Amino acid sequence: xxxxxxxxxxxxxxxxxxxxxxxxxxxxxxxxxxxxxxxxxxxxxxxxxxxxxxxxxxxxxxxxxxxxxxxxxxxxxxxxxxxxxxxxxxxxxxxxxxxxxxxxxxxxxxxxxxxxxxxxxxxxxxxxxxxxxxxxxxxxxxxxxxxxxxxxxxxxxxxxxxxxxxxxxxxxxxxxxxxxxxxxxxxxxxxxxxxxxxxxxxxxxxxxxxxxxxxxxxxxxxxxxxxxxxxxxxxxxxxxxxxxxxxxxxxxxxxxxxxxxxxxxxxxxxxxxxxxxxxxxxxxxxxxxxxxxxxxxxxxxxxxxxx
Amino acid sequence: xxxxxxxxxxxxxxxxxxxxxxxxxxxxxxxxxxxxxxxxxxxxxxxxxxxxxxxxxxxxxxxxxxxxxxxxxxxxxxxxxxxxxxxxxxxxxxxxxxxxxxxxxxxxxxxxxxxxxxxxxxxxxxxxxxxxxxxxxxxxxxxxxxxxxxxxxxxxxxxxxxxxxxxxxxxxxxxxxxxxxxxxxxxxxxxxxxxxxxxxxxxxxxxxxxxxxxxxxxxxxxxxxxxxxxxxxxxxxxxxxxxxxxxxxxxxxxxxxxxxxxxxxx
Numbered sequence: 001x002x003x004x005x006x007x008x009x010x011x012x013x014x015x016x017x018x019x020x021x022x023x024x025x026x027x028x029x030x031x032x033x034x035x036x037x038x039x040x041x042x043x044x045x046x047x048x049x050x051x052x053x054x055x056x057x058x059x060x061x062x063x064x065x066x067x068x069x070x071x072x073x074x075x076x077x078x079x080x081x082x083x084x085x086x087x088x089x090x091x092x093x094x095x096x097x098x099x100x101x102x103x104x105x106x107x108x109x110x111x112x113x114x115x116x117x118x119x120x121x122x123x124x125x126x127x128x129x130x131x132x133x134x135x136x137x138x139x140x141x142x143x144x145x146x147x148x149x150x151x152x153x154x155x156x157x158x159x160x161x162x163x164x165x166x167x168x169x170x171x172x173x174x175x176x177x178x179x180x181x182x183x184x185x186x187x188x189x190x191x192x193x194x195x196x197x198x199x200x201x202x203x204x205x206x207x208x209x210x211x212x213x214x215x216x217x218x219x220x221x222x223x224x225x226x227x228x229x230x231x232x233x234x235x236x237x238x239x240x241x242x243x244x245x246x247x248x249x250x251x252x253x254x255x256x257x258x259x260x261x262x263x264x265x266x267x268x269x270x271x272x273x274x275x276x277x278x279x280x281x282x283x284x285x286x287x288x289x290x291x292x293x294x295x296x297x298x299x300x301x302x303x304x305x306x307x
Numbered sequence: 308x309x310x311x312x313x314x315x316x317x318x319x320x321x322x323x324x325x326x327x328x329x330x331x332x333x334x335x336x337x338x339x340x341x342x343x344x345x346x347x348x349x350x351x352x353x354x355x356x357x358x359x360x361x362x363x364x365x366x367x368x369x370x371x372x373x374x375x376x377x378x379x380x381x382x383x384x385x386x387x388x389x390x391x392x393x394x395x396x397x398x399x400x401x402x403x404x405x406x407x408x409x410x411x412x413x414x415x416x417x418x419x420x421x422x423x424x425x426x427x428x429x430x431x432x433x434x435x436x437x438x439x440x441x442x443x444x445x446x447x448x449x450x451x452x453x454x455x456x457x458x459x460x461x462x463x464x465x466x467x468x469x470x471x472x473x474x475x476x477x478x479x480x481x482x483x484x485x486x487x488x489x490x491x492x493x494x495x496x497x498x499x500x501x502x503x504x505x506x507x508x509x510x511x512x513x514x515x516x517x518x519x520x521x522x523x524x525x526x527x528x529x530x531x532x533x534x535x536x537x538x539x540x541x542x543x544x545x546x547x548x549x550x551x552x553x554x555x556x557x558x559x560x561x562x563x564x565x566x567x568x569x570x571x572x573x
Contacts, residue, residue, distance in 0.1 A: 052421060054420075054421075075328075077422060079326075080421075082418075082421040084418055085415065087418070088413065088414035088418025088419070089418070090343070090347060090410065090413075091409075091413055092347050097343065099461060100339075101339055101340070104336065104563075105330065105331050105422045106331055106423060108327050118319055148422075148423065149324070149325070149328050150328045151326040151328050152327060154346055176319045176324045177324045179321070179328075180323060180325045181324075182325075186364055257390055271379055280412055
């Protein structure tokens with residue numbers, strides 16, 4: 001097993017009366033991607049900023065690359081890349097100038113021009129940061145985080161406000177980092193992003209971890225998906241229940257509309273359509289709904305992720 | 308197929324992102340930080356107005372005009388030391404405070420704090436940039452002054468020591484302001500203080516032009532110490548202006564200690 005790049009045990013952080021983080025445990029194996037998922041105010045940024053050494057926890061321990069992010073900041077800073085919400089570039093600096101500045105702090109940085117090119121920023125290399133679009137600023141900020149060839153990268157909402165193409169470019173960079181052995185911790189409130197990029201997803205809500213696991217584990221566990229279809233009303237469903245796995249619920253919530261609730265896999269679908277064929281029933285509007293991380297979040301917290 | 312506006316992504320080939328982290332030598336960080344700070348200061352219109360345009364206009368107005376009477380010495384000799392002091396206050400105090408205040412507001416200080424560059428190097432870079440700006444200011448203003456008949460006498464080393472001590476004192480005061488107030492409040496306060504010191508802090512006119520009781524208090528202002536010290540140094544005084552140097556040193560030490568204690572990075 002890989003050693004941990006980030007190890008968080010029993011993390012607690014209070015702001016006055018508000019418990020921003022409540023007994024958070026996270027382990028990020030080196031070379032993996034961890035996504036922290038949750039709505040605004042869930043504690044994602046607080047957790048990341050404690051790992052970055054910007055804030056001190058009220059209780060619990062944090063080890064980053066085996067070191068204390070506060071006490072060993074001097075050793076850690078060169079090894080860790082950081083993308084802050086809001087970027088933090090000089091508004092009057094040109095984007096190329098800003099990236100070259102951050103590159104000059106590292107001993108063997110990426111070529112800033114190549115990196116700008118890779119993120120679709122070559123055409124705005126001479127544009128002042130204050131005149132970049134939000135998405136361009138986000139990508140510059142990502143470039144600043146990785147220009148020093150870090151071992152570990154913290155990305156706070158790396159794709160917030162990006163158009164699909166820019167989002168795709170950012171995903172490619174994150175996948176490239178993982179492929180080449182860097183560790184990535186990112187926060188997001190996009191489910192598809194977490195499902196696509198992360199080895200491990202941590203779902204935070206009100207400072208507590210409400211779920212943790214691989215995207216597959218999270219979408220498989222607990223409540224099931226469903227298959228629904230339309231057919232003539234009033235079918236006798238007892239036969240259908242008999243050919244499906246035990247525990248499967250079959251119902252006709254409105255006349256002519258049928259719902260089968262169960263973990264959805266190819267066999268389930270074959271069993272449903274096979275039964276229909278034997279009954280000489282044409283299933284119309286057949287819909288397969290698998291559980292997404294979006295559903296998981298809704299079930300766990302009773303709220304939409306982006307409300 | 309490509310949609311219009313799609314980002315063209317060059318090949319991020321295998322191994323592009325293999326970690327190879329480490330800090331650059333401190334000297335390289337310092338040079339890079341000082342260079343960008345100076346470039347940004349020279350690029351920003353408000354900064355150039357404050358640090359160069361206003362002192363140049365004041366020089367022309369005071370030396371060529373007859374708005375303000377002198378004590379009988381040459382007009383350039385009378386006004387130039389104070390204008391040099393004003394230029395130093397402009398760059399090391401007002402300019403530094405405003406720039407740093409907004410860097411703090413926009414998260415630049417926080418972001419740079421997350422890089423391999425230590426904070427001491429960041430402050431060192433700012434100091435070098437201020438000194439670089441002062442070299443430009445002093446060259447322009449001294450050149451203009453000489454062209455208008457300024458005849459500096461006396462010891463240049465003494466004046467240099469005062470400039471460095473004054474820079475240290477005002478830079479520490481500027482950072483104290485920028486690190487404790489909101490950026491907008493820093494902007495207002497730094498400009499207000501600049502204006503008050505210009506009129507009543509011994510910059511434009513020697514304190515001897517004010518009432519004796521006022522002068523006895525105001526002479527302890529860093530602006531008065533800097534300007535009076537420069538006047539003494541350039542007007543042929545043979546002795547090193549020790550009292551003024553001590554006043555500036557005291558301000559520098561106190562303001563630096565306060566800045567270390569209260570400066571907030573974000």
